[in-house]
Amino acid sequence: MSGQSEPGGWPLWEVFVRPRRGLSHSHVGSVHAPDAALALRNARDVFTRRQEGVSIWVVPATAITASSPDEKDAFFDPAADKVYRHPTFYEVPEGVAHL
Amino acid sequence: MYGNDFEQPGAATLLDEVEAAEQALRAAAERRVAAARGGAGDAGDAEAELQEYFDAVVAADQKIEPRDWMPEAYRRTLVRQIAQHAHSEIIGMQPEGNWISRAPSLKRKAILLAKVQDEAGHGLYLYAAAETLGIDRAELVGLLLTGRQKYSSIFNYPTLTWADVGAIGWLVDGAAIVNQVPLCRCSYGPYARAMIRICKEESFHQRQGYEILYTLAHGTPEQKAMAQDAVDRWWYPSLAMFGPPDTASTHSEQSMAWKIKRFSNDDLRQRFVDMCVPQAQVLDLSIPDPDLRWNDERGAYDYTQPDYDELFRVIRGDGPCNRQRMAHRRRADADGAWVREAAAAYAAKHAARPAEVAA
Numbered sequence: 001m002s003g004q005s006e007p008g009g010w011p012l013w014e015v016f017v018r019p020r021r022g023l024s025h026s027h028v029g030s031v032h033a034p035d036a037a038l039a040l041r042n043a044r045d046v047f048t049r050r051q052e053g054v055s056i057w058v059v060p061a062t063a064i065t066a067s068s069p070d071e072k073d074a075f076f077d078p079a080a081d082k083v084y085r086h087p088t089f090y091e092v093p094e095g096v097a098h099l
Numbered sequence: 100m101y102g103n104d105f106e107q108p109g110a111a112t113l114l115d116e117v118e119a120a121e122q123a124l125r126a127a128a129e130r131r132v133a134a135a136r137g138g139a140g141d142a143g144d145a146e147a148e149l150q151e152y153f154d155a156v157v158a159a160d161q162k163i164e165p166r167d168w169m170p171e172a173y174r175r176t177l178v179r180q181i182a183q184h185a186h187s188e189i190i191g192m193q194p195e196g197n198w199i200s201r202a203p204s205l206k207r208k209a210i211l212l213a214k215v216q217d218e219a220g221h222g223l224y225l226y227a228a229a230e231t232l233g234i235d236r237a238e239l240v241g242l243l244l245t246g247r248q249k250y251s252s253i254f255n256y257p258t259l260t261w262a263d264v265g266a267i268g269w270l271v272d273g274a275a276i277v278n279q280v281p282l283c284r285c286s287y288g289p290y291a292r293a294m295i296r297i298c299k300e301e302s303f304h305q306r307q308g309y310e311i312l313y314t315l316a317h318g319t320p321e322q323k324a325m326a327q328d329a330v331d332r333w334w335y336p337s338l339a340m341f342g343p344p345d346t347a348s349t350h351s352e353q354s355m356a357w358k359i360k361r362f363s364n365d366d367l368r369q370r371f372v373d374m375c376v377p378q379a380q381v382l383d384l385s386i387p388d389p390d391l392r393w394n395d396e397r398g399a400y401d402y403t404q405p406d407y408d409e410l411f412r413v414i415r416g417d418g419p420c421n422r423q424r425m426a427h428r429r430r431a432d433a434d435g436a437w438v439r440e441a442a443a444a445y446a447a448k449h450a451a452r453p454a455e456v457a458a
Binding site: 009010012029030031032034035038045046049050066068069070 | 167220227228235236
Protein backbone atom coordinates (compact mmCIF):
# COMPACT_ATOMS: atom_id res chain seq x y z
CA MET A 1 0.00 0.00 0.00
CA SER A 2 0.91 3.63 0.00
CA GLY A 3 3.11 5.44 2.50
CA GLN A 4 2.48 6.00 6.16
CA SER A 5 0.84 8.96 7.81
CA GLU A 6 2.50 12.34 7.62
CA PRO A 7 4.57 12.96 10.71
CA GLY A 8 2.41 15.22 12.85
CA GLY A 9 0.01 15.69 9.91
CA TRP A 10 -3.09 14.04 8.58
CA PRO A 11 -3.00 10.25 8.16
CA LEU A 12 -3.45 8.51 4.83
CA TRP A 13 -6.69 6.74 3.87
CA GLU A 14 -7.13 4.31 1.01
CA VAL A 15 -10.30 4.95 -1.00
CA PHE A 16 -12.63 2.35 -2.53
CA VAL A 17 -15.55 3.34 -4.78
CA ARG A 18 -18.59 1.36 -5.95
CA PRO A 19 -19.17 2.75 -9.45
CA ARG A 20 -22.82 1.70 -9.54
CA ARG A 21 -25.23 -0.78 -8.01
CA GLY A 22 -24.35 -4.37 -8.83
CA LEU A 23 -20.58 -3.77 -8.89
CA SER A 24 -18.17 -4.20 -5.99
CA HIS A 25 -16.02 -1.44 -4.51
CA SER A 26 -12.65 -0.98 -6.20
CA HIS A 27 -9.54 0.79 -5.04
CA VAL A 28 -9.18 4.20 -6.73
CA GLY A 29 -6.42 5.95 -4.77
CA SER A 30 -5.80 7.64 -1.46
CA VAL A 31 -6.47 10.88 0.42
CA HIS A 32 -5.15 12.55 3.54
CA ALA A 33 -7.66 13.48 6.25
CA PRO A 34 -7.67 14.02 10.02
CA ASP A 35 -10.58 11.62 10.62
CA ALA A 36 -12.94 9.20 8.88
CA ALA A 37 -15.72 11.73 8.28
CA LEU A 38 -13.39 14.18 6.53
CA ALA A 39 -11.68 11.32 4.67
CA LEU A 40 -15.08 10.47 3.17
CA ARG A 41 -15.69 14.07 2.15
CA ASN A 42 -12.23 14.47 0.66
CA ALA A 43 -12.63 11.19 -1.21
CA ARG A 44 -15.95 12.41 -2.61
CA ASP A 45 -14.40 15.66 -3.82
CA VAL A 46 -11.30 14.03 -5.30
CA PHE A 47 -12.72 10.85 -6.85
CA THR A 48 -16.41 11.39 -7.65
CA ARG A 49 -16.70 14.83 -9.24
CA ARG A 50 -18.35 13.23 -12.28
CA GLN A 51 -20.72 10.79 -10.62
CA GLU A 52 -18.16 7.99 -10.70
CA GLY A 53 -19.64 6.36 -7.62
CA VAL A 54 -22.71 5.56 -5.53
CA SER A 55 -20.80 4.44 -2.43
CA ILE A 56 -17.35 5.13 -0.95
CA TRP A 57 -15.27 3.25 1.62
CA VAL A 58 -12.26 4.85 3.30
CA VAL A 59 -9.79 2.69 5.23
CA PRO A 60 -6.77 3.89 7.24
CA ALA A 61 -3.77 2.88 5.11
CA THR A 62 -2.07 1.52 8.24
CA ALA A 63 -5.00 -0.90 8.79
CA ILE A 64 -4.33 -2.80 5.57
CA THR A 65 -2.27 -5.96 5.74
CA ALA A 66 -0.89 -6.92 2.34
CA SER A 67 0.80 -10.04 1.03
CA SER A 68 4.47 -9.48 0.35
CA PRO A 69 5.57 -9.19 -3.30
CA ASP A 70 8.87 -10.89 -2.36
CA GLU A 71 7.17 -14.16 -1.63
CA LYS A 72 4.45 -13.92 -4.24
CA ASP A 73 5.53 -17.06 -6.07
CA ALA A 74 5.59 -19.24 -2.97
CA PHE A 75 2.47 -17.62 -1.59
CA PHE A 76 0.34 -18.26 -4.65
CA ASP A 77 2.06 -21.49 -5.60
CA PRO A 78 -0.56 -23.88 -4.14
CA ALA A 79 -3.00 -22.72 -6.85
CA ALA A 80 -0.57 -23.16 -9.72
CA ASP A 81 -0.76 -26.94 -10.20
CA LYS A 82 -4.49 -27.44 -9.72
CA VAL A 83 -5.75 -27.04 -13.23
CA TYR A 84 -8.59 -29.44 -12.37
CA ARG A 85 -10.23 -26.54 -10.54
CA HIS A 86 -11.14 -25.07 -13.92
CA PRO A 87 -14.06 -26.51 -15.89
CA THR A 88 -11.95 -26.52 -19.06
CA PHE A 89 -9.87 -29.36 -17.51
CA TYR A 90 -12.63 -31.89 -18.18
CA GLU A 91 -13.48 -33.49 -21.46
CA VAL A 92 -17.17 -33.50 -22.21
CA PRO A 93 -18.40 -36.36 -24.45
CA GLU A 94 -19.90 -35.37 -27.79
CA GLY A 95 -23.55 -34.42 -27.64
CA VAL A 96 -23.87 -33.77 -23.91
CA ALA A 97 -25.82 -30.57 -23.23
CA HIS A 98 -26.39 -28.36 -20.18
CA LEU A 99 -23.08 -29.37 -18.58
CA MET B 100 -22.91 26.36 -31.79
CA TYR B 101 -20.24 24.93 -29.56
CA GLY B 102 -16.59 24.27 -30.23
CA ASN B 103 -16.95 20.59 -29.57
CA ASP B 104 -19.53 20.24 -32.32
CA PHE B 105 -16.81 20.65 -34.88
CA GLU B 106 -14.65 18.06 -36.48
CA GLN B 107 -11.61 18.23 -34.20
CA PRO B 108 -9.04 15.75 -35.38
CA GLY B 109 -6.91 16.32 -32.32
CA ALA B 110 -9.39 16.01 -29.47
CA ALA B 111 -11.29 13.02 -30.82
CA THR B 112 -8.22 10.91 -31.50
CA LEU B 113 -6.64 11.86 -28.17
CA LEU B 114 -9.62 10.53 -26.24
CA ASP B 115 -9.52 7.39 -28.38
CA GLU B 116 -5.85 7.03 -27.52
CA VAL B 117 -6.64 7.22 -23.81
CA GLU B 118 -9.29 4.55 -24.32
CA ALA B 119 -6.77 2.40 -26.19
CA ALA B 120 -4.20 2.85 -23.41
CA GLU B 121 -6.75 1.72 -20.86
CA GLN B 122 -7.52 -1.41 -22.90
CA ALA B 123 -3.81 -2.11 -23.37
CA LEU B 124 -3.38 -1.86 -19.61
CA ARG B 125 -5.98 -4.59 -19.08
CA ALA B 126 -4.61 -6.75 -21.90
CA ALA B 127 -1.04 -6.54 -20.62
CA ALA B 128 -2.18 -7.61 -17.17
CA GLU B 129 -3.55 -10.82 -18.70
CA ARG B 130 -0.26 -11.74 -20.30
CA ARG B 131 2.31 -13.81 -18.51
CA VAL B 132 5.70 -12.31 -17.89
CA ALA B 133 8.17 -14.23 -20.00
CA ALA B 134 10.83 -14.02 -17.32
CA ALA B 135 13.31 -16.81 -16.93
CA ARG B 136 12.96 -16.92 -13.18
CA GLY B 137 16.15 -17.98 -11.51
CA GLY B 138 18.05 -17.64 -14.75
CA ALA B 139 20.26 -14.97 -13.23
CA GLY B 140 22.33 -17.49 -11.35
CA ASP B 141 23.02 -18.31 -7.72
CA ALA B 142 21.19 -17.19 -4.67
CA GLY B 143 24.10 -14.82 -4.07
CA ASP B 144 22.99 -12.84 -7.08
CA ALA B 145 19.60 -11.85 -5.69
CA GLU B 146 19.74 -8.25 -6.94
CA ALA B 147 20.51 -9.34 -10.50
CA GLU B 148 17.52 -11.66 -10.36
CA LEU B 149 15.27 -8.87 -9.14
CA GLN B 150 16.59 -6.60 -11.89
CA GLU B 151 15.93 -9.33 -14.43
CA TYR B 152 12.35 -9.73 -13.30
CA PHE B 153 11.85 -5.95 -13.34
CA ASP B 154 13.21 -5.77 -16.89
CA ALA B 155 10.96 -8.63 -17.99
CA VAL B 156 7.85 -6.96 -16.56
CA VAL B 157 8.70 -3.71 -18.34
CA ALA B 158 9.51 -5.55 -21.57
CA ALA B 159 6.14 -7.32 -21.45
CA ASP B 160 4.41 -3.92 -21.14
CA GLN B 161 3.13 -4.95 -17.74
CA LYS B 162 3.05 -2.53 -14.85
CA ILE B 163 5.46 -2.12 -11.97
CA GLU B 164 3.36 -1.81 -8.80
CA PRO B 165 4.14 0.02 -5.54
CA ARG B 166 5.72 -2.75 -3.48
CA ASP B 167 7.62 -4.39 -6.34
CA TRP B 168 11.39 -4.19 -6.36
CA MET B 169 12.60 -1.42 -8.65
CA PRO B 170 15.96 0.18 -9.41
CA GLU B 171 16.58 3.11 -7.07
CA ALA B 172 17.12 5.45 -10.03
CA TYR B 173 13.73 4.42 -11.49
CA ARG B 174 12.08 5.32 -8.19
CA ARG B 175 13.91 8.65 -7.99
CA THR B 176 13.06 9.55 -11.57
CA LEU B 177 9.39 8.78 -11.02
CA VAL B 178 9.19 10.73 -7.76
CA ARG B 179 10.80 13.75 -9.42
CA GLN B 180 8.59 13.58 -12.51
CA ILE B 181 5.29 12.85 -10.74
CA ALA B 182 5.96 15.51 -8.10
CA GLN B 183 6.80 18.14 -10.69
CA HIS B 184 3.64 17.19 -12.52
CA ALA B 185 1.59 17.48 -9.32
CA HIS B 186 3.13 20.86 -8.47
CA SER B 187 2.24 22.07 -11.99
CA GLU B 188 -1.41 21.19 -11.46
CA ILE B 189 -1.47 23.04 -8.13
CA ILE B 190 0.33 26.18 -9.38
CA GLY B 191 -1.68 25.88 -12.60
CA MET B 192 -4.82 26.88 -10.71
CA GLN B 193 -3.54 30.44 -10.37
CA PRO B 194 -3.52 31.85 -13.93
CA GLU B 195 -7.12 30.80 -14.51
CA GLY B 196 -8.26 31.39 -10.95
CA ASN B 197 -7.36 34.99 -11.75
CA TRP B 198 -10.45 35.20 -14.01
CA ILE B 199 -13.09 33.37 -11.95
CA SER B 200 -14.49 36.56 -10.42
CA ARG B 201 -14.53 38.30 -13.82
CA ALA B 202 -15.89 35.54 -16.06
CA PRO B 203 -18.33 37.13 -18.53
CA SER B 204 -21.39 35.07 -17.53
CA LEU B 205 -22.62 32.78 -14.77
CA LYS B 206 -22.24 29.80 -17.10
CA ARG B 207 -18.61 30.65 -17.88
CA LYS B 208 -17.93 31.20 -14.20
CA ALA B 209 -19.40 27.83 -13.20
CA ILE B 210 -17.37 26.08 -15.92
CA LEU B 211 -14.15 27.84 -14.91
CA LEU B 212 -14.71 26.98 -11.25
CA ALA B 213 -15.18 23.32 -12.17
CA LYS B 214 -12.04 23.39 -14.28
CA VAL B 215 -9.87 24.94 -11.57
CA GLN B 216 -11.29 22.41 -9.10
CA ASP B 217 -10.25 19.67 -11.53
CA GLU B 218 -6.67 21.00 -11.52
CA ALA B 219 -6.62 20.65 -7.73
CA GLY B 220 -7.98 17.12 -8.09
CA HIS B 221 -5.30 16.25 -10.66
CA GLY B 222 -2.63 17.52 -8.29
CA LEU B 223 -4.03 15.26 -5.56
CA TYR B 224 -4.21 12.15 -7.79
CA LEU B 225 -0.57 12.74 -8.66
CA TYR B 226 0.63 13.35 -5.11
CA ALA B 227 -1.17 10.12 -4.16
CA ALA B 228 0.63 8.28 -6.99
CA ALA B 229 3.98 9.72 -5.81
CA GLU B 230 3.26 8.61 -2.25
CA THR B 231 3.03 5.00 -3.39
CA LEU B 232 6.78 5.30 -4.04
CA GLY B 233 7.39 5.84 -0.35
CA ILE B 234 7.57 9.62 -0.05
CA ASP B 235 5.23 11.86 1.94
CA ARG B 236 3.05 14.46 0.29
CA ALA B 237 4.05 16.92 3.02
CA GLU B 238 7.67 16.50 2.01
CA LEU B 239 6.89 17.12 -1.66
CA VAL B 240 4.83 20.21 -0.86
CA GLY B 241 7.78 21.41 1.23
CA LEU B 242 10.11 20.95 -1.75
CA LEU B 243 7.77 23.06 -3.89
CA LEU B 244 7.40 25.82 -1.29
CA THR B 245 11.14 26.09 -0.80
CA GLY B 246 11.76 26.13 -4.54
CA ARG B 247 13.77 22.91 -4.59
CA GLN B 248 11.33 21.26 -6.99
CA LYS B 249 9.94 22.97 -10.09
CA TYR B 250 6.59 23.21 -11.81
CA SER B 251 5.87 23.70 -15.50
CA SER B 252 7.29 27.01 -16.71
CA ILE B 253 4.09 27.80 -18.64
CA PHE B 254 2.32 28.91 -15.46
CA ASN B 255 4.77 31.77 -15.04
CA TYR B 256 3.04 33.68 -17.82
CA PRO B 257 0.25 36.14 -16.96
CA THR B 258 -3.43 35.92 -17.99
CA LEU B 259 -4.05 39.46 -19.22
CA THR B 260 -7.51 39.13 -20.78
CA TRP B 261 -10.50 36.77 -20.73
CA ALA B 262 -9.32 35.36 -24.07
CA ASP B 263 -6.25 34.01 -22.27
CA VAL B 264 -8.54 31.59 -20.44
CA GLY B 265 -9.56 30.29 -23.87
CA ALA B 266 -5.99 30.15 -25.14
CA ILE B 267 -4.86 28.25 -22.03
CA GLY B 268 -7.62 25.69 -22.51
CA TRP B 269 -6.92 25.21 -26.19
CA LEU B 270 -3.12 25.48 -26.35
CA VAL B 271 -1.78 24.83 -22.85
CA ASP B 272 -4.19 22.04 -21.98
CA GLY B 273 -3.91 20.78 -25.55
CA ALA B 274 -0.11 20.56 -25.26
CA ALA B 275 -0.48 18.95 -21.84
CA ILE B 276 -2.75 16.27 -23.27
CA VAL B 277 -0.36 15.49 -26.13
CA ASN B 278 2.39 15.14 -23.53
CA GLN B 279 0.26 13.13 -21.15
CA VAL B 280 -1.59 10.67 -23.36
CA PRO B 281 1.57 8.56 -23.83
CA LEU B 282 2.00 8.63 -20.03
CA CYS B 283 -1.23 6.61 -19.79
CA ARG B 284 1.04 3.73 -20.94
CA CYS B 285 3.80 4.47 -18.43
CA SER B 286 5.38 1.38 -16.86
CA TYR B 287 4.54 2.48 -13.31
CA GLY B 288 0.96 1.38 -12.54
CA PRO B 289 -0.26 4.12 -10.17
CA TYR B 290 1.08 6.87 -12.47
CA ALA B 291 -0.49 5.29 -15.57
CA ARG B 292 -3.86 4.97 -13.83
CA ALA B 293 -3.75 8.56 -12.59
CA MET B 294 -2.91 9.76 -16.10
CA ILE B 295 -5.85 7.92 -17.66
CA ARG B 296 -8.17 9.68 -15.23
CA ILE B 297 -6.51 13.03 -15.81
CA CYS B 298 -6.51 12.83 -19.61
CA LYS B 299 -10.22 12.08 -19.71
CA GLU B 300 -10.89 15.17 -17.63
CA GLU B 301 -8.41 17.35 -19.50
CA SER B 302 -10.34 16.77 -22.67
CA PHE B 303 -13.18 18.87 -21.24
CA HIS B 304 -10.65 21.59 -20.42
CA GLN B 305 -9.33 21.72 -23.93
CA ARG B 306 -12.78 21.85 -25.49
CA GLN B 307 -14.04 24.59 -23.18
CA GLY B 308 -11.01 26.70 -24.10
CA TYR B 309 -11.59 26.10 -27.77
CA GLU B 310 -15.21 27.10 -27.39
CA ILE B 311 -14.27 30.38 -25.65
CA LEU B 312 -11.90 31.25 -28.49
CA TYR B 313 -14.40 30.24 -31.16
CA THR B 314 -17.07 32.44 -29.58
CA LEU B 315 -14.71 35.41 -29.37
CA ALA B 316 -13.29 34.87 -32.85
CA HIS B 317 -16.80 34.96 -34.31
CA GLY B 318 -17.91 37.97 -32.23
CA THR B 319 -17.15 41.67 -32.67
CA PRO B 320 -13.89 42.78 -34.31
CA GLU B 321 -12.61 43.77 -30.85
CA GLN B 322 -13.39 40.32 -29.46
CA LYS B 323 -11.68 38.67 -32.39
CA ALA B 324 -8.62 40.85 -31.92
CA MET B 325 -8.55 39.87 -28.26
CA ALA B 326 -8.64 36.18 -29.18
CA GLN B 327 -5.85 36.63 -31.73
CA ASP B 328 -3.73 38.53 -29.20
CA ALA B 329 -4.09 35.67 -26.71
CA VAL B 330 -3.08 33.06 -29.30
CA ASP B 331 -0.11 35.25 -30.29
CA ARG B 332 1.15 35.34 -26.71
CA TRP B 333 0.50 31.68 -25.77
CA TRP B 334 1.67 29.90 -28.94
CA TYR B 335 5.44 29.81 -28.34
CA PRO B 336 5.29 29.23 -24.58
CA SER B 337 2.96 26.29 -25.35
CA LEU B 338 5.50 24.86 -27.83
CA ALA B 339 8.16 25.22 -25.13
CA MET B 340 6.05 23.04 -22.80
CA PHE B 341 7.43 19.97 -24.59
CA GLY B 342 10.84 20.76 -23.15
CA PRO B 343 14.22 21.33 -24.77
CA PRO B 344 14.94 19.84 -28.21
CA ASP B 345 15.97 16.19 -28.25
CA THR B 346 19.60 17.13 -28.77
CA ALA B 347 19.61 18.93 -25.40
CA SER B 348 17.24 16.81 -23.33
CA THR B 349 18.98 15.27 -20.33
CA HIS B 350 16.52 12.73 -18.96
CA SER B 351 15.07 11.24 -22.13
CA GLU B 352 17.06 8.15 -23.01
CA GLN B 353 16.85 6.28 -19.72
CA SER B 354 13.17 7.23 -19.30
CA MET B 355 12.44 5.76 -22.72
CA ALA B 356 14.20 2.50 -21.79
CA TRP B 357 12.12 2.29 -18.63
CA LYS B 358 8.96 3.05 -20.62
CA ILE B 359 8.22 6.03 -18.41
CA LYS B 360 8.45 8.15 -21.52
CA ARG B 361 7.35 6.88 -24.92
CA PHE B 362 8.09 9.64 -27.42
CA SER B 363 10.77 12.28 -27.71
CA ASN B 364 10.11 15.96 -26.97
CA ASP B 365 10.42 16.92 -30.63
CA ASP B 366 8.06 14.15 -31.81
CA LEU B 367 5.38 15.31 -29.38
CA ARG B 368 5.92 18.97 -30.31
CA GLN B 369 5.46 18.10 -33.98
CA ARG B 370 2.29 16.16 -33.21
CA PHE B 371 0.92 19.18 -31.35
CA VAL B 372 1.69 21.59 -34.22
CA ASP B 373 0.06 19.29 -36.78
CA MET B 374 -3.00 19.05 -34.58
CA CYS B 375 -3.34 22.79 -33.99
CA VAL B 376 -3.06 24.08 -37.56
CA PRO B 377 -6.45 22.78 -38.78
CA GLN B 378 -8.04 23.71 -35.46
CA ALA B 379 -6.79 27.30 -35.88
CA GLN B 380 -8.31 27.40 -39.35
CA VAL B 381 -11.75 26.54 -37.94
CA LEU B 382 -11.27 29.23 -35.31
CA ASP B 383 -10.37 31.64 -38.14
CA LEU B 384 -7.35 32.73 -36.08
CA SER B 385 -3.78 32.66 -37.29
CA ILE B 386 -0.82 30.98 -35.67
CA PRO B 387 1.92 33.60 -35.18
CA ASP B 388 4.56 31.85 -37.28
CA PRO B 389 5.32 33.22 -40.78
CA ASP B 390 7.36 30.10 -41.59
CA LEU B 391 4.62 27.65 -40.76
CA ARG B 392 3.92 25.55 -43.86
CA TRP B 393 3.09 22.01 -44.88
CA ASN B 394 6.04 19.88 -45.85
CA ASP B 395 4.92 17.24 -48.31
CA GLU B 396 8.08 15.25 -47.99
CA ARG B 397 7.87 14.89 -44.22
CA GLY B 398 4.07 14.74 -44.14
CA ALA B 399 4.13 17.33 -41.37
CA TYR B 400 4.23 21.09 -40.83
CA ASP B 401 7.52 22.96 -40.76
CA TYR B 402 7.42 25.48 -37.94
CA THR B 403 9.59 27.90 -36.00
CA GLN B 404 11.06 26.55 -32.76
CA PRO B 405 10.25 28.39 -29.53
CA ASP B 406 12.95 30.46 -27.86
CA TYR B 407 14.67 27.89 -25.65
CA ASP B 408 16.83 30.54 -23.98
CA GLU B 409 13.61 32.08 -22.76
CA LEU B 410 12.41 28.66 -21.57
CA PHE B 411 15.55 28.16 -19.49
CA ARG B 412 15.32 31.73 -18.16
CA VAL B 413 11.75 31.10 -16.98
CA ILE B 414 12.71 27.73 -15.46
CA ARG B 415 15.53 29.44 -13.57
CA GLY B 416 13.01 31.83 -12.03
CA ASP B 417 13.03 34.86 -14.33
CA GLY B 418 9.63 34.51 -15.96
CA PRO B 419 7.02 37.28 -15.78
CA CYS B 420 5.19 35.73 -12.79
CA ASN B 421 7.55 33.31 -11.00
CA ARG B 422 7.78 35.33 -7.80
CA GLN B 423 4.06 36.10 -7.74
CA ARG B 424 3.08 32.42 -8.19
CA MET B 425 5.36 31.21 -5.40
CA ALA B 426 4.36 34.02 -3.04
CA HIS B 427 0.71 33.20 -3.62
CA ARG B 428 1.26 29.48 -2.99
CA ARG B 429 3.22 30.13 0.21
CA ARG B 430 0.58 32.53 1.47
CA ALA B 431 -2.22 30.03 0.76
CA ASP B 432 -0.28 27.34 2.61
CA ALA B 433 0.35 29.58 5.63
CA ASP B 434 -3.23 30.91 5.68
CA GLY B 435 -4.58 27.36 5.72
CA ALA B 436 -2.35 26.14 8.53
CA TRP B 437 -4.82 26.92 11.32
CA VAL B 438 -7.56 24.92 9.54
CA ARG B 439 -5.32 21.86 9.27
CA GLU B 440 -4.29 22.20 12.90
CA ALA B 441 -7.86 22.65 14.12
CA ALA B 442 -9.06 19.59 12.18
CA ALA B 443 -6.19 17.50 13.56
CA ALA B 444 -6.92 18.69 17.11
CA TYR B 445 -10.62 17.86 16.70
CA ALA B 446 -9.76 14.37 15.40
CA ALA B 447 -7.31 13.78 18.26
CA LYS B 448 -9.90 14.84 20.83
CA HIS B 449 -12.52 12.49 19.44
CA ALA B 450 -10.10 9.62 19.00
CA ALA B 451 -9.41 9.90 22.74
CA ARG B 452 -13.12 9.53 23.46
CA PRO B 453 -14.25 6.61 21.28
CA ALA B 454 -17.34 5.86 23.39
CA GLU B 455 -18.81 9.24 22.62
CA VAL B 456 -18.29 8.79 18.88
CA ALA B 457 -20.10 5.47 18.96
CA ALA B 458 -23.07 6.87 20.85
